[in-house]
Amino acid sequence: MLRGLFGALCALLLLLPAAEARTVMPPRLIIANGAEEPIVLQSLHVSGEISGGMAQTTVQMVFFNPNRRLLEGQLQFPLLDGQQIIAFSLDIEGRQRPAVPVEKAKGRQIFEAIERRRVDPGLLEATQGNNFKLRIYPIPANGTRTVEITYVEPLARQGKNWLYRLPLAYGDRMRDFDLTLNVHGAAAMPQLSGTLGAVGLVRTGEQYQMHVNKSGFAAAGMLSLLIPANEKPQTYTQVRDDGTWFVTEIPVAETRTARNLPKVIGLLWDSSGSGAGRDHDAEFAVLDRYFKAAGNAEVRLTRLRDRPEPGQSFHVANGNWNALRQALQNTAYDGASALGDWQPEAGVGEYLLVSDGLSNYGNAAFPKLAVAQRLYALNSALAADAGLLSAWAENTGGRLIQVSAQSVAAATQALLTEATHVEALTATGASDLQIESHDAKNGILRIAGRLRGQDAQLTLTTRQNGRLATTTIPVSAAAPGHPLAAYLWAGYRLHELEANRDLHRAEIRRIGQQFGLATRETSLIVLERLDDYVRYDVAPPQEYQAAFNQLKKLRDDDLRQTRSRHMENVLRQFQGKIAWWEKDFSKDGVPRPKKAMPDALNGAGLARSIIQPPTMPAQELAAPAPVSVAPIIAPPAATEPRPAPSPAPVASRQRFSEGNANYAAKSAATSDAAPATPEISVALQKWSANAPYINRLKAATADNAYAIYLDEKPGYANSSAFFLDAADILLEKGQRDLALRVLSNLAEMDLENRAVLRILGYRLLQAGAPALAIPVFEKVKQLAEEEPQSFRDLGLAYAANKQYQQAIDQLYEVVLRPWDVRFPEIETIVLAELNQIVATAGVPLDTSRIDPRFLKNMPLDLRVVMTWDADNSDMDLWVTDPNGEKCFYGYPLTHQGGRMSRDFTQGYGPEEFSLRKAKPGKYKIEANYYGNSQQLIAGDTTLQVKLTTAFGTARQKEQMVTLRLKDRQDTVFVGEFDVAP
Numbered sequence: 001m002l003r004g005l006f007g008a009l010c011a012l013l014l015l016l017p018a019a020e021a022r023t024v025m026p027p028r029l030i031i032a033n034g035a036e037e038p039i040v041l042q043s044l045h046v047s048g049e050i051s052g053g054m055a056q057t058t059v060q061m062v063f064f065n066p067n068r069r070l071l072e073g074q075l076q077f078p079l080l081d082g083q084q085i086i087a088f089s090l091d092i093e094g095r096q097r098p099a100v101p102v103e104k105a106k107g108r109q110i111f112e113a114i115e116r117r118r119v120d121p122g123l124l125e126a127t128q129g130n131n132f133k134l135r136i137y138p139i140p141a142n143g144t145r146t147v148e149i150t151y152v153e154p155l156a157r158q159g160k161n162w163l164y165r166l167p168l169a170y171g172d173r174m175r176d177f178d179l180t181l182n183v184h185g186a187a188a189m190p191q192l193s194g195t196l197g198a199v200g201l202v203r204t205g206e207q208y209q210m211h212v213n214k215s216g217f218a219a220a221g222m223l224s225l226l227i228p229a230n231e232k233p234q235t236y237t238q239v240r241d242d243g244t245w246f247v248t249e250i251p252v253a254e255t256r257t258a259r260n261l262p263k264v265i266g267l268l269w270d271s272s273g274s275g276a277g278r279d280h281d282a283e284f285a286v287l288d289r290y291f292k293a294a295g296n297a298e299v300r301l302t303r304l305r306d307r308p309e310p311g312q313s314f315h316v317a318n319g320n321w322n323a324l325r326q327a328l329q330n331t332a333y334d335g336a337s338a339l340g341d342w343q344p345e346a347g348v349g350e351y352l353l354v355s356d357g358l359s360n361y362g363n364a365a366f367p368k369l370a371v372a373q374r375l376y377a378l379n380s381a382l383a384a385d386a387g388l389l390s391a392w393a394e395n396t397g398g399r400l401i402q403v404s405a406q407s408v409a410a411a412t413q414a415l416l417t418e419a420t421h422v423e424a425l426t427a428t429g430a431s432d433l434q435i436e437s438h439d440a441k442n443g444i445l446r447i448a449g450r451l452r453g454q455d456a457q458l459t460l461t462t463r464q465n466g467r468l469a470t471t472t473i474p475v476s477a478a479a480p481g482h483p484l485a486a487y488l489w490a491g492y493r494l495h496e497l498e499a500n501r502d503l504h505r506a507e508i509r510r511i512g513q514q515f516g517l518a519t520r521e522t523s524l525i526v527l528e529r530l531d532d533y534v535r536y537d538v539a540p541p542q543e544y545q546a547a548f549n550q551l552k553k554l555r556d557d558d559l560r561q562t563r564s565r566h567m568e569n570v571l572r573q574f575q576g577k578i579a580w581w582e583k584d585f586s587k588d589g590v591p592r593p594k595k596a597m598p599d600a601l602n603g604a605g606l607a608r609s610i611i612q613p614p615t616m617p618a619q620e621l622a623a624p625a626p627v628s629v630a631p632i633i634a635p636p637a638a639t640e641p642r643p644a645p646s647p648a649p650v651a652s653r654q655r656f657s658e659g660n661a662n663y664a665a666k667s668a669a670t671s672d673a674a675p676a677t678p679e680i681s682v683a684l685q686k687w688s689a690n691a692p693y694i695n696r697l698k699a700a701t702a703d704n705a706y707a708i709y710l711d712e713k714p715g716y717a718n719s720s721a722f723f724l725d726a727a728d729i730l731l732e733k734g735q736r737d738l739a740l741r742v743l744s745n746l747a748e749m750d751l752e753n754r755a756v757l758r759i760l761g762y763r764l765l766q767a768g769a770p771a772l773a774i775p776v777f778e779k780v781k782q783l784a785e786e787e788p789q790s791f792r793d794l795g796l797a798y799a800a801n802k803q804y805q806q807a808i809d810q811l812y813e814v815v816l817r818p819w820d821v822r823f824p825e826i827e828t829i830v831l832a833e834l835n836q837i838v839a840t841a842g843v844p845l846d847t848s849r850i851d852p853r854f855l856k857n858m859p860l861d862l863r864v865v866m867t868w869d870a871d872n873s874d875m876d877l878w879v880t881d882p883n884g885e886k887c888f889y890g891y892p893l894t895h896q897g898g899r900m901s902r903d904f905t906q907g908y909g910p911e912e913f914s915l916r917k918a919k920p921g922k923y924k925i926e927a928n929y930y931g932n933s934q935q936l937i938a939g940d941t942t943l944q945v946k947l948t949t950a951f952g953t954a955r956q957k958e959q960m961v962t963l964r965l966k967d968r969q970d971t972v973f974v975g976e977f978d979v980a981p
Helices: 003-013 104-116 273-277 280-294 322-329 386-394 405-416 485-515 530-535 542-582 618-622 656-673 692-699 705-716 720-732 736-744 754-766 770-783 788-800 804-816 826-840
Strands: 028-031 040-051 054-064 071-078 084-092 095-098 100-103 121-126 131-139 144-154 156-158 161-167 174-184 191-193 202-204 207-217 222-228 234-240 243-251 264-270 297-304 312-316 350-354 374-379 400-402 421-428 430-435 444-451 455-464 467-476 522-527 680-684 860-868 873-880 911-915 921-932 941-951 957-965 971-979
Touching: 040 161, 084 121, 084 485, 084 522, 100 104, 100 485, 104 121, 104 131, 104 522, 104 770, 131 144, 144 485, 174 222, 234 467, 234 485, 243 455, 243 467, 243 485, 264 273, 280 297, 280 322, 280 350, 280 405, 297 322, 312 322, 350 386, 374 386, 374 405, 386 400, 386 485, 400 405, 421 430, 421 444, 430 455, 430 485, 444 455, 444 485, 485 522, 530 542, 542 826, 680 941, 692 705, 692 720, 705 720, 705 736, 720 736, 720 754, 720 957, 736 754, 754 770, 754 788, 754 941, 754 957, 770 788, 788 804, 788 826, 804 826, 826 911, 860 873, 860 921, 860 971, 873 911, 873 941, 921 941, 941 971, 957 971
Parallel strands: 040 174, 264 297, 264 350, 350 374, 374 400
Antiparallel strands: 028 071, 040 054, 054 144, 071 131, 084 095, 084 144, 100 522, 121 131, 121 522, 156 161, 161 222, 174 207, 191 222, 202 207, 234 243, 243 444, 297 312, 421 455, 430 444, 455 467, 680 971, 860 911, 860 941, 873 921, 921 971, 941 957
8 A cells, every 4th residue: 555655765765787777676565554545655855966986865755645544654675785874864843853773673662662652753674685674653644754765875887987877767646856966076077868858967166966846747767877987096085073984986997807617616596485586587697608618517506495405416518507407497486595504515616606695594604615615696686685695705705796687798797707806905094994895896996994194095905817916095184075985984894794794793783873874783763752762762863962861860760770670570470470379279169250350451542341251061161162252341440459578689699509409499399289280181273274275285195285385375475374374284294394494484575574483483383393493583582672572482492492591591581671561470471481491301400590589380280371473462362161261361360270361462472371270171272362453454363372281390291283363353262171080
């Protein structure tokens, strides 16, 4: 529905150099709101400033929402290699408010917290590679929002000219279109071409200017500007609070020499699901010329996806590679991308990696090649991690080569020949040197750094035609000023860090904050209220800094008190659960009606009624029955809870042996008190979808099921349900490896979507693949450290993989950190899991950092835990026991002692049902989708339900099931426990 809004945005941001021109990929609309009519691009103002080989473009867009409801917009869009967003602003109270940098996880936390309060936030995030996600809230009903984005880029060379290109393919007719371009310092009149008609440039002083203003204009095509380039080295400087930065452009001869190609070539072919979007014809055209130049060679093919496939060997004779080409043409592109999961072979002379670089699976670092081995990366995809591919290649002396149908000849030349290469770079009077690329790009080398004084000298050692040459370039602080010099340095430094990004997360974060950039560790955020900047400790725009500092002093004291109160509250909650566990509950008779009180508000701010559940005869529990939903009523007056005794201060760190001794004593006492666990069986309701592909997959033989899945896949490429269903069926048919591959497609569906990644991690655990789930949950934790589920999920994955120490360390983080109020008492649920792991691990664990008052294992006959993937949604866990009592949010304690945890109405769960001693009979488990308060229309909500017997003992058994709920008030039968007499 927001196609008009974001189509305009993407069209403007995708500037395609002539050597890399290819079809513009349409914007990927991640979430569309319930708009009856599309958003209208009402006006567009573009201004560009071009100096030498650098350009800065600012785009201001005004959007009109003709619908009767406010909307949130969210989109992913790509930039090309070298383009960098340096500013973002959103209209607040009639003025454009600039964004400020914030840590990435913190930025997402702030945006979503403020959005729940219906206040204006805007967030721009880097996802993977040079891809970005823009989130705006709200776009008011029958109103407008103004977005402004500024990006910079080093220009490409075309002959003796710089090339600046601006797409204008917006499609829809807009009310107001305004374009201004200023070209500074050009030696002659720039040459303009495009679809704006008879428009020329006018010289005013030292610059050339173009200005166009139109009404009722439907922009189309592309505007191109050729600007005469200086043939001598040129330096620009920028003075900032952190020093004087410079960038030097050095023209070099464009002569190239042929490379000697090896006789053994390693071909790494990205066969993951995203590989289907590459331009394979263009790739084959380049490879055809490459193998013709190689003549006779052995090619060792390795396919990369969720895991590498066994290698294949092909022989190229006199340039004939037909057998290899046929094998590549038959590739079924499927699965996630684990691009680092392969091993180099000593006999290979050089490697060709054909990929988009979107490595999104596993945690394997890219292999280190031998000294003589080079890696050349070929990319034909528009949405790609070009920075990562380039960093990998340049670390080996190779390079990234962009491939398209229009650039086959140029790509082939880049692959088969060598240009001027920088072997060494030093300086006197300058520091922090960064080079754009060690290979000259279109006859230009760019070097950035920081001056230590007024004058400096660069010394370059270059290799050309096999010969070494040394060049010195003077750099002066008196050089012309340019507002982009420091930003280009930051971009070059970030590019260098890409090769080992996980080792340099802190430095990437510092650079993002220092220069105000959206990086993989920082985002750009706009907030409406000053107290929100203070509340979340985000430095505001400069004009608000003084008021911010005053408010922050007052809030710091409150934060210290909050942290202290947090641990006291957790201990009080845990002591309450211990009191419940130690109490004996009657197992006889039918309970008398009780009057219960509501304990939570639903997402709409209305209280859900808390009623006495109907009593059901025990014989009716064998089959699932429809369950009514409690009506909405006004909440009663709140009552003041009885204060609990003040807990003692949290204990300081103890020695390893003391911690284990303390825990062992408590566990022994607990075990003595616990009765023998009754015999309990668990029956789960198999999820059965009614999609058209289900019957085909189920009817297929084990050998044909995957082929049928591939046949159906193009029609369901954006459906997580399709991959979940297909993986289930393949598992049932014994095709485990293929099922895991199908599941891994979830990592490719939506870059950095934590909800989808959580589903993937849960299903990998359910499939008995915790080693694969761990890096998925590690990624989720990086994306959402503000959510306790991120630590809980990772801890439980570690436990499933028998990494028990890492498990309890992650789980205890949930206890230590204060969380948003939408995660009530999650610490108590996690403490049950932490204690269970310590009690049953079978190996000594270091619990010395854990407050000993939290170390108490509480075994249970029955335990049910439910989580879900949709934020701001309310799912309810219902458990009906043999007495006919339904334990749920409004009836949290049954006659026989069944206990339901606090209701999660705005988060992901978990909700937990616990029963220490189970009365014989059947226990029915159901899940209900009560509703949501999201401003977005999303797909089905995926639930994860874990049923456990003999929890916290050596006899513990658990089963997991994944279910989907589509509509509010939807209720599904999950399964049942059958407790023998």
